[in-house]
Amino acid sequence: MEQLNAWFTELLADNSIFTADTLGYYLDGLGSTVRLVFLSLIIGLMLAVPLAIARGSRRKWIKWPIFLYTYVFRGTPLLIQLYLIYYGVVFIEGIQDTFLWAVLQDAFYPALIAFTLNTAAYTTEIFHGAIKATPRGEIEAARAYGMSRARMMRRIIMPSAFRRALPAYGNEVIFMLHASAIASVVTIMDLTGAARFVYARFYAPFDAFLFVAAIYLCLTFAILYLFRYLEKKLLAHLKPING
Amino acid sequence: MKKLLALTLLGMVMTTATAQARDTDEVRLAIDVPYEPFVYRTAGGELEGFEIDLGNELCKRANLDCTWVEQSWDGIIPGLLSRKYDAILSSMAITPERENQVLFSIPYYNTPSVWITQRDRNIDISDKDALEDLSVGVQRGTIRDSYVTQMYGDTLDIRRYSSSQDVANDLIAGRLDLSFEDYPVAVETFHFRDDDSDFKQVGESIKTPTSIFGKGAAMAFRKRDRELAEEFNQAIRGVYADGTYDKLMKQYFDYDISLPVGKQ
Numbered sequence: 001m002e003q004l005n006a007w008f009t010e011l012l013a014d015n016s017i018f019t020a021d022t023l024g025y026y027l028d029g030l031g032s033t034v035r036l037v038f039l040s041l042i043i044g045l046m047l048a049v050p051l052a053i054a055r056g057s058r059r060k061w062i063k064w065p066i067f068l069y070t071y072v073f074r075g076t077p078l079l080i081q082l083y084l085i086y087y088g089v090v091f092i093e094g095i096q097d098t099f100l101w102a103v104l105q106d107a108f109y110p111a112l113i114a115f116t117l118n119t120a121a122y123t124t125e126i127f128h129g130a131i132k133a134t135p136r137g138e139i140e141a142a143r144a145y146g147m148s149r150a151r152m153m154r155r156i157i158m159p160s161a162f163r164r165a166l167p168a169y170g171n172e173v174i175f176m177l178h179a180s181a182i183a184s185v186v187t188i189m190d191l192t193g194a195a196r197f198v199y200a201r202f203y204a205p206f207d208a209f210l211f212v213a214a215i216y217l218c219l220t221f222a223i224l225y226l227f228r229y230l231e232k233k234l235l236a237h238l239k240p241i242n243g
Numbered sequence: 244m245k246k247l248l249a250l251t252l253l254g255m256v257m258t259t260a261t262a263q264a265r266d267t268d269e270v271r272l273a274i275d276v277p278y279e280p281f282v283y284r285t286a287g288g289e290l291e292g293f294e295i296d297l298g299n300e301l302c303k304r305a306n307l308d309c310t311w312v313e314q315s316w317d318g319i320i321p322g323l324l325s326r327k328y329d330a331i332l333s334s335m336a337i338t339p340e341r342e343n344q345v346l347f348s349i350p351y352y353n354t355p356s357v358w359i360t361q362r363d364r365n366i367d368i369s370d371k372d373a374l375e376d377l378s379v380g381v382q383r384g385t386i387r388d389s390y391v392t393q394m395y396g397d398t399l400d401i402r403r404y405s406s407s408q409d410v411a412n413d414l415i416a417g418r419l420d421l422s423f424e425d426y427p428v429a430v431e432t433f434h435f436r437d438d439d440s441d442f443k444q445v446g447e448s449i450k451t452p453t454s455i456f457g458k459g460a461a462m463a464f465r466k467r468d469r470e471l472a473e474e475f476n477q478a479i480r481g482v483y484a485d486g487t488y489d490k491l492m493k494q495y496f497d498y499d500i501s502l503p504v505g506k507q
Binding site: 087090096101105106107185187189193196197199200201202203205 | 317320321340341343344380383384388389402403404405409412413415416417418
């Protein structure tokens, strides 16, 4: 053990890159990334549930605008959406004088808006697909009990749709974490921003980016584990009886 | 059979070796566009600017066939080391950290850096307490990034951008309180010396400490390409000696960016 310790100290003593100073940058970056991704996922989820239900509506004037929204945000790169919301809006005449500027002035909120709208669009489609895939029998049974549409939605369709959507939603969460790497283009010091800073300062791309890749891997592992746990709990009834 | 295999392998190694050696007459020069007035694109899409003219003149003198390669600042040194091009001619200041990675020519210009803010603002850059909560924009990985990080890291809110254009956009948009920019670039993007400009300089122009700002801007080469660097050194001395440098400089600047003779 002591040998290992000595070996480790020696290993770190030799490098001029991973000092307490730069590790601090990575730590701050981790904070920004987690904050940004967590908030956009939560808000995105809250938007996506009503949107997914409305997306399945029979009324065209409800259905089509939502389809258009998900189509636009799934059909264009997130980077472009971020550029438009951060750099683009500046060129709207007089925007600095409106109340919107208080939100758009900072780099954090434009990024949060772009990420939220993007993940909400994907999540809407995931949930919509899951709702559509509800077995006919469950709906017929609910009707036979005399449930109203709202109650059927609440008690029968949504609980089973959420379960079905879980694996796909887990993927979306991981995609969102990785997509957040572009936040550094609008000056946010997220994990990738910290890595780019360290890279620019020491001209050591391998060290800077491999280190940050390892942090992303750890985060992804945590997310995977969380969803594995949720699936095990919530989808227990789908497992083969003797499995 | 083994012999044949060894020979083939040897042959492959040798051909790749020759393919990798620089063809001495052809030189690819990397530059980060735009960086007015050193380099910018005309409406027709042509590259223009002081460094383009200077680079072409140097190549002519050294009898080299030069082509320009556009490269963003972030990756400009790794690109050189990975042989995407043979030299950098892109307002790169000589600094000790960079000298660890590349071989510099003699410097060909030296300009100070300036603080820029909106005309109606009153900012005292020497009053550290008053700088709390103010934001400054710099291009990531430049000497100006190093300067504000070292000198103002604990007071100013430092925002780092990929290009100097983005910094300018956000100062114009009102997202930033300050920009710390290379003097000529600031003249070109903010026109801060004009009376009707919305921007003004704050405090003195800054050239020191040399440990951060270096001895001026120079071309950068791979460390092994000593001969190539020497050819360009000769050419730089040449354009200084016969007045060509002054003529080119006057086309783009109404102030002096040249280095004192003998100091290059």
